[in-house]
Amino acid sequence: MTDQTPAPTSEQIIDARRREMAIEHLLFGTIRFVAHRHPDLLDELDGSLDHLWDKAHGNERDDEAVREVARRFIKSLRAGG
16 A cells, blocks of 8 residues: 655745744753753653654654753753853
C-alpha cells in the first residue's frame, strides 16, 4: 500500500517554518521567564528528556536527535540565565 498523501507545497513549507520559528521564540522566552522565578525548572526539564521521542516512523525516526535538540535548548537557557 502506498502513501497517497500529497506532498506539501513550497508555500506550506514556508508557512510551517515561520510558525515553527515563532513558536520556538515564544516558548524559549516563556521558559526563560519562568526559570528565572523557578530555578529548578531547567533541572526538571533536563530530567524529563528520557521520555521525549520522535514521532516519525521508519528510518526517519531518531529519538536521540530530538533529545539532543532539547538539550541544546536547555543549555542555551542555562547560559542566558
